[in-house]
Amino acid sequence: MFLFILRRLGGGLLLLFVILTVTFFLLNSVGNDPARQILGPTASAEVVEAKRVELGLNLPLVVQYLNWLRAAVTGDLGSSWYSSQPVTALLGYAVPPTLSMVIAAILLSTLIGTAVGMLAATRRGALDRGLQIFATLIQSVPAFLVAIVLAVVFAVQLRLVPPTGYTSFLSSPAGWFASIVLPVIALAVASIATIALQVRGSTIDVLRQDYVRTLRSRGLPTRSVLLRHTLRNAAGPALTTVSLSFIIAISGSVIVEKVFNIPGIxxxxxxxxxxxxxxxxxxxxxxxxxxxxxxNLLVDLAQGWINPKVRVA
Structure with missing residues (x-):
């Protein structure tokens, strides 16, 4: 298990290094002069050059990258070129709102999606067909449109929750809940449909296995067969879907935060x-x-706990 964790952690660190390296060089290949952008078009060439030296932009690009990477490893992400505030301080304000929304959305979509998927797989019929129709429709609707509809109906017309803004949990738990409930629903709707479909398909496959028929023939209660045996074996693909839903929720938060004016990532x-x-x-x-x-590491650990074969794959 320890080697399994090390492999996954090593892969994650390699991914982090590659993405940061590619991002740094892509951002610096745009061709704009950051010093000129900061100072404006009226600044003299001498002032602009002094600003470039101050920011380290006069150094070769590879040297700039190595300097940034060396500082980042120690936890120093530099300072904003415009406000001079430490980047870690800015992210300290931006990360909690986004994490609040994304984690809540994933938990909500996982719980509801798993329950709906299990019901559709075991009951079939109208519920199963309804799930497939709902999933097809909702996956074609962008998150920002869902967010706008929720804001107009529940915040503007019904006035059940504030339309914009964010309240931290430490300041007011009730205010925090009211400020994120609509963004969470907007982020969770599509994930609910995706997870439900994945759980449905995995559960149907597991229910067709011989050992499930054997368990039923021995008189085990249906609830025990579903929760203790079927769900555990069907959870693997669903966990992968949950990790993908997290990535989608992070990217979707860009628009959702804009709609509800939430100061997140x-x-x-x-x-x-x-x-x-x-x-x-x-x-x-x-x-x-x-x-x-x-x-992804947590999902891999959960996969390894559910299915020991994953640890040696």
Whole structure:
């Protein structure tokens, strides 16, 4: 098991290194002069050159990258070129709102998707057909459209929750719940359909296995057969879908945060990218990739616990 974790962790670190390296060089190959963007078109050439030296932009690109990477390994992601605030401080404000939404959305979609998928696989009939129709329709609807409809109906017309803004959990648990409930639903809807379909298909495959028929023939209660044996063996593909749903939710949060005016990672990334604030953009990419690697590692560990064959694959 220890070697299994080391392999997965090593793969995650390699992925992090590759993505950060590619991102850094792509961002620096655009051709714009960050110093000129920061100072504006009226700044003199001497002032712009002094700014380039201050930011280290006068150094060769490879040297810039190695300097950034060396600092990043120690936890120093640099400072914003525009506000001079440490990137870690900016991300400290942006990460909690996004994580609150994404984690809640994944938990909600996993619970509901698993329950609906199991019911559709065991009951079949109208419920099964309804699930497939619903999944096809909802997967074609973008998350931002769902977010807008939820905001208009429940926040503007019914006034059940505030339409915009974010309240931290420590400030007010009730306010925190009210501020994220609609974004969470907007992010979770498509994932619910995807997970439900995956659980349905896996469960149907497992129910056709001989050992399930044997368990039923021995008189085991249907609930025990489904929860203790069928669900565990059908959970593998569903867990992979959950990890993919996490990545989709992270990317979808960019638009959802915009709709509900939530100061999360998506908002920070959009603002920084539009200004060309490279250190902040790199910080957002680093944190996002780390989150994805951690989630994939947890999913791999869960897969290894459910199916020991995965550990030696």
């Amino acid at each position: 998506g908002t920070q990334a959009n603002t920084s990218a539009s200004k060309g604030d490279l250190p902040v953009v790199m910080g957002v990419v680093a944190v996002t990739v780390v989150l994805v690697v951690v989630v």
